[in-house]
Amino acid sequence: MLVEGIKSRPVYRGLTIQPRARRHIFALEGEGAHALLDRKTELDETARSRSEILYLGRGSQGKGHDEALRKLGADMFFTAPTIATLLFRLKGTLATAHMGTRLYIAGTEGFIGQAMIVALDNGMDHASIITEHRGSLARRVQCVHCKGITEDVTHSPFACSHCSLPLLVRDHYSRRLGAFQGVNVDAEEPGSAPDPEELFL
Amino acid sequence: MSGGTEIPVRVTKVTMVADRIKRFRFERLDGRPMPYFSGGAHVIVSMNDNGHVRRNAYSLMSPPYDCSAYEISVLHVEDSRGGSSFMHEKVREGDEMRVSHPVNLFHPDWRGRKHLLIAGGIGITPFIAMMEQFSREGAHFELHYAIRTRDRGAYCEDLVASYGPHRVKIYCDAENNRIPVARLVDGQPLGTHLYVCGPTGMIDGVLKAGLEAGWPQQNLHCERFLSTPPGKPFTVKLTRTGKTIHVGHHESMLEAIEAAGVDAPYLCRGGACGQCETRVTACEGKLLHNDIYLSDEEKAAGQKVMLCVSRFEGAALHLDL
């Protein structure tokens, strides 16, 4: 379960298929594939013919869903080797898309955040995007000092992968960066950082 | 003071622009510039009809960056309770009146990649200022404007002349031309925002067409020229001031309360802004919520009422005022 009550963290309400959409774009990462596969029955003939699925296998539970997804019979299906290539493809799709296109994102929070940024850059309102969290609870964290982003953070404090400062992971999330905030934990008394705790798995 | 600071103005020009539609130009008595405003904004015009004050909202349609004057266009509605009749029949060039500072409950979403404007009849007014602003800022827009007959449609030629027929499309009922709403909402580029203003039926129809074409609610915007529906007279008791007030057929609760000398808060007087929200302390009967501000749950709970448009039927209504 995600920690409740973080006001700045988006609420991931779950993939509900919007029956009136003219086009459905599914961006799925790892276990996010299940979010769609579990709703197979909601995808009727019309919806399938209007769907485009972008999938990236990732994580121990999140690989190898290609076949199952392909069998859904969507109009377009694309498997991406990395997050960057998936996002690049998504960018291309949205650049020429029309109103009536609805975007669904499922996967880890870090992935949702990054796909969301692409959507915002293409003029979509974040509240219109349908999201579901699946897979690890690891956080994507921005170091507020050097601005470097560290992916898949499971511990707090942790060492910034860019500037090495020990960072406390705050419960404050930026949609624009798709990341939580990391703040130097021992700034007031250097060397006093507590031991890392595994908090986000 | 409620409702914002009022600006004393003189009516410097009255122009008949179409059948039953007049334009009014207001300049400040003190000669200072009018405040700038944003496209979509309206002002509350106070009309003093022999000591009886009426206040109606009218959209500003002069260019937002022209602070020499404000202009509004008023449709003379059939069975007017008085406001639009007063404007049409009593107001003359040279008269002094008061207008509020501008309030905008229909502002464009400036993130929009494209702005699709749909107007019906007098609903054209907020768009006139909006388009001025869009074209000055280099924003991408398109207007689809429906009128009943050519002589009832205000500003058709002017708008086509200013922005070109590719951006301004006129549809005339009498010529059997309808806005092809379903086709319009299909195929707009991602990031388009739609705005509609006109008769209730049209607004509902356009919003529905948008949703049916898969548009998210966030990209659909409307302004309703709500006014108090005439209703049965009723009585309301104000618990704090201890006054009992009679609300007649043709006045709103807010107007009756003001007439009794109680200063109640308001902004839009059209059930949209939420400023006149008032707590109900006792209610034996039925509240007729005519606003678009309270949620359905809030309306059902009956703890709050919007003074400017809502009414009451029943034995007793007590308000925390």
Place this chain on the structure above:
Amino acid sequence: MAIAFKQETFRDDFSYRNSPENIRRFPFPFDRDEYMYSVNMEPHVKGQKGTVFESLIDVDEHYIAEMHDRALVLKEDPLRYQALPHMMTAQWDTLELLMEEQAAGYPEHFTLIRNGDQWRWINRPLGIDDTFTFGDRATLPYEPLEYITRQAQGDFCIVDQRDGNLWMDAGMVTTQADWSLDFDIGMNFMEWHGPVPLAHQMGVFERALKFLLNLQQGKPTRRFNWTMTINPRLDTSPENYPKWGPDRATVTPENVGDKVHLRVEVQTLWRLPRSNAILFVIRCYLMNMNELVTVPKWARRFPRVLRTLPPELIDYKGLTRYRETTMDWLSKYDDGAPTSPGTFPD
């Protein structure tokens, strides 16, 4: 009367001090001997001479030094100024407001000459005399918001209104109490206030938001906020926390008077005309404890406020390491006598 601007620093040797006259006009925020969050908003109208409300946009003796400090911060970290693309109209609105108010309040220091869209802006303290076309960004050396906020004291956020909420979509933030514009830009009212304790549960933000959504043109509003800072440092950003965080551990009974500062923010909110956005001005005032105790009423009241502060606020405002020491030091100025209502000196 011309202001005598001071030469001073907010870093390194920290030479910032208040003149006796400036202490008298300090916006002491406590109107009673205790403090808790509330929807503390009041109309922003002009106040008496000798207060910070003499003009609606206050300029004081620290103006030049603060503008110099802002320039230094921006050289190190240009991200302290950011504006999303749809905020350009609101930027011009802000430029107009700040120029008009500064020129109206301090005609001997600032002059604005408008001739249609051709504007000439003279800022004598900073030696600026620029002519530009209002609405044409290419005629200014910076974007309009950056241009004018390099010449105005305080931090600035412009919030856009959409969908029944406010969105922080532009800002100049170099004198902040530990929050990051770069992180918060794009958030809505509830989101950027996320880290604040207690206030959400008290309904403070819900009511404040409702109020602001109806904020009217020509009727600005204001509120106070406060915290404490060690050394007169304006830039207490999270970005630079490793630089200023260690200061918190340096407070001793001997240096409280010099080092510990009350930091008061006078926040004003203005509906902007052309964009319908809201400008949020966070004007920061610093005063050390030696200066504070020169006003007996404040010297009595402030330790009482500190003593009764809820633990969540002590922690959130970062006072934990030095609150006790400060209270002890201040207690010698508190004889227990009752304090008069209101914030002003007796």
